[in-house]
Amino acid sequence: MVISVTMPALSPTMTEGKVALWHKAVGDAVAPGDLLAEIETDKAIMEIEAVDEGTLGKILVAEGTKEVPVNSVIAMILENGEGQDALELLALEQAPPSPMPEPTKVTAPTSPLPVAYSPVAETPALSAPPSASPPGGRIVASPLARRMAKDAGVNLSTIQGSGPGGRIIKRDVEGLSATAPVSAAAPAAFLERSVVEILHSGVRKIVAKRLTESWQTIPHIFLNIECELDALLETRSRLNERADGAYKISINDFIIRAAAFALAKVPALNVRWTDTAMQQLSSIDIAVAVAMDDGLITPIIREADQKGLAEISVEMKDLGTRGREGKLMPEEYQGGSFTISNLGMFGIKSFGAIINPPQVAIMAVGAGQKHAVVRDGALIIATVMACTLSCDHRAVDGAVGATFLKAFKGFIEEPLTMML
Numbered sequence: 001m002v003i004s005v006t007m008p009a010l011s012p013t014m015t016e017g018k019v020a021l022w023h024k025a026v027g028d029a030v031a032p033g034d035l036l037a038e039i040e041t042d043k044a045i046m047e048i049e050a051v052d053e054g055t056l057g058k059i060l061v062a063e064g065t066k067e068v069p070v071n072s073v074i075a076m077i078l079e080n081g082e083g084q085d086a087l088e089l090l091a092l093e094q095a096p097p098s099p100m101p102e103p104t105k106v107t108a109p110t111s112p113l114p115v116a117y118s119p120v121a122e123t124p125a126l127s128a129p130p131s132a133s134p135p136g137g138r139i140v141a142s143p144l145a146r147r148m149a150k151d152a153g154v155n156l157s158t159i160q161g162s163g164p165g166g167r168i169i170k171r172d173v174e175g176l177s178a179t180a181p182v183s184a185a186a187p188a189a190f191l192e193r194s195v196v197e198i199l200h201s202g203v204r205k206i207v208a209k210r211l212t213e214s215w216q217t218i219p220h221i222f223l224n225i226e227c228e229l230d231a232l233l234e235t236r237s238r239l240n241e242r243a244d245g246a247y248k249i250s251i252n253d254f255i256i257r258a259a260a261f262a263l264a265k266v267p268a269l270n271v272r273w274t275d276t277a278m279q280q281l282s283s284i285d286i287a288v289a290v291a292m293d294d295g296l297i298t299p300i301i302r303e304a305d306q307k308g309l310a311e312i313s314v315e316m317k318d319l320g321t322r323g324r325e326g327k328l329m330p331e332e333y334q335g336g337s338f339t340i341s342n343l344g345m346f347g348i349k350s351f352g353a354i355i356n357p358p359q360v361a362i363m364a365v366g367a368g369q370k371h372a373v374v375r376d377g378a379l380i381i382a383t384v385m386a387c388t389l390s391c392d393h394r395a396v397d398g399a400v401g402a403t404f405l406k407a408f409k410g411f412i413e414e415p416l417t418m419m420l
Contacts, residue, residue, distance in 0.1 A: 003052045005036065005075040007068045010046050011330040017041050018066045018202060019074060024056045030077055042206035043297050043333055045326045054079045060144060141168035148173040203295035211354050219393040222352050225405040227412040229368045229383040235415045252342050253313045255365060257418050258411035260284045260304035263338055266404040270337050272358040273395045287336030288316065290323045297323045298356065300336045344368060350386035360392040
């Protein structure tokens with residue numbers, strides 16, 4: 001029995017994926033647990049393993065193929081003892097029946113001419129070129145062949161199918177891209193001399209879709225606050241000196257812990273919005289925006305209020321590294337109750353971020369900069385960090401957001417309170 005390998009749904013929202021790499025070739029033995037392929041989703045690259053024993057009989061989707069629908073067949077595994085004839089039989093069983101050609105009507109001429117004087121005899125008939133279109137004009141081709149022809153700019157009507165009933169299959173299209181003329185509908189790589197078209201990656205498409213949806217459907221309210229960092233910077237320096245290389249705490253690690261503590265004090269912000277109800281979350285899971293080459297990802301520090309600064313530092317470095325490499329598991333970046341987006345390392349003073357639904361808030365953090373501030377009636381120089389809280393006004397009133405920022409500011413400016 002031929003076993004189908006399908007494009008897996010690696011997350012609840014996944015509808016399509018890309019076959020990034022095949023680890024097995026046609027003819028290779030396959031055992032349960034063997035690594036078959038790597039699948040690229042909108043956020044990461046995941047490995048899929050074989051669950052059956054046999055031989056990889058056929059690969060239907062080549063490496064690098066994008067937008068492969070979930071549950072579509074990407075390969076075939078032959079059980080032990082089966083040969084390629086099983087695949088051919090399966091193809092014949094699944095192929096659509098070929099339409100029967102209409103019988104040709106022969107009409108005898110009323111006054112036949114001798115062959116020597118026949119105009120037809122003087123001009124030999126030219127045989128019509130083979131066509132992939134059966135009577136009725138419909139081109140019979142496999143989905144993979146259609147996609148390959150589209151990518152290569154090849155008109156399917158110019159290809160003679162070698163599959164059952166004249167069906168155009170993969171091997172009929174392979175190798176045509178280099179010699180076949182590009183159809184008028186094929187997109188040009190260069191729109192102008194100075195403009196190069198760069199196709200959107202899966203990550204960029206998802207980010208664009210979610211941010212557009214968020215901005216258009218969520219009433220954002222923005223609250224700003226400034227926090228003095230001098231006490232935090234001194235505490236950080238002392239902790240890192242005593243670490244002896246075991247860890248290196250960053251300002252962002254303090255921000256994560258302070259946000260978690262503030263959410264514990266203001267649980268009204270640790271919620272999710274749905275059309276029917278507000279979901280109060282018992283776990284404080286902080287998502288942190290991490291830049292990638294083609295978008296961003298938000299790895300999550302689970303139960304951040306229960307973890308110390310050193311643990312948060314080590315975990316965040318690991319998640320950030322694997323996130324940029326596309327190696328995070330879905331559960332490591334999906335969910336979360338609150339998001340932090342920190343652009344301080346780029347020198348950005350302040351900015352507003354777009355909420356990641358179903359979360360109801362995200363905090364944008366700017367760079368710490370030297371400013372003149374008044375303290376106890378005296379003018380002094382202090383390191384000040386600007387933070388902007390974006391709230392979903394359907395779920396969060398301004399007073400709730402302000403209470404959160406006040407608590408956050410208190411933890412940042414008195415970091416020893418986070419050690420208790």
